[in-house]
Amino acid sequence: xxxVLEYNKTKPILLVKILEELNLEFRFTLLESKIIQxxxxxxxxxxxFDKTYRKLQITNIFxxxxxxxxxxxxxxxxFLLMANKIIDKEKQGLGFFDFKVSSDYAVKDVNMVxxxxxxxxxxxxxxxINNDExxxxxxxxxxxxxxxxxxxxxxxxxxxxxxxxxxxxYAAHVxxxxxxxxxxxxxxxxxxx
Numbered sequence: 001x002x003x004v005l006e007y008n009k010t011k012p013i014l015l016v017k018i019l020e021e022l023n024l025e026f027r028f029t030l031l032e033s034k035i036i037q038x039x040x041x042x043x044x045x046x047x048x049f050d051k052t053y054r055k056l057q058i059t060n061i062f063x064x065x066x067x068x069x070x071x072x073x074x075x076x077x078x079f080l081l082m083a084n085k086i087i088d089k090e091k092q093g094l095g096f097f098d099f100k101v102s103s104d105y106a107v108k109d110v111n112m113v114x115x116x117x118x119x120x121x122x123x124x125x126x127x128x129i130n131n132d133e134x135x136x137x138x139x140x141x142x143x144x145x146x147x148x149x150x151x152x153x154x155x156x157x158x159x160x161x162x163x164x165x166x167x168x169x170y171a172a173h174v175x176x177x178x179x180x181x182x183x184x185x186x187x188x189x190x191x192x193x
Contacts, residue, residue, distance in 0.1 A: 002026040002191065003038035005061070007052040012044050014177055015075070018184050024191060030059045040071045040191065043078030045176065049103045053091055056081070065094055071168040072096070073190045075183060079164075079171045096169040097148055112136045112178055115153035117162060123150040124193035125163060125170050129185055135162055136178040144173065 004015065006028035019026045026042075029035060046052045056062050065072070074082050083093040083101045093101075117133040119126055135153055137160055146152065148164040163186070164171040170190060176183040
């Protein structure tokens, strides 16, 4: 069973469609008991960071996730929650990735540019993904450090992390509405690793 954290006002329709197409058992929840019972957790893209952060604090989900350390996949800006610190908000993240990020780290749907994926490390998350797979990224996408990077793209001489991995914690730093097939493969692989 996969728990998708239900911190947005509405369920992300595209994510629901992907999970259903993969025939995966999932539920949207912020209940501790349901998260404890789940095998894996997905952080969907965040609609409103301040509201999301507040919900996770009030429901004690932050402490629960630190304690239970289940495999987690973040999609798009859901990664903010997994970083050490969100600088401009002066907030602590879960610390699963030793990064300091800004809340404007977003994978927006504007000025999309198609690039070839370059796999850097063997990763179960990438096992059936081609090394030259086409990925669309925003021309204005914020760069992350490459410390945990398992795949990247080069855009105008700059390297942008596409996937990151640290033990049981995974991140796909792409706009999933522009990279649906890629995210579908990533989620499928995440359920198997």
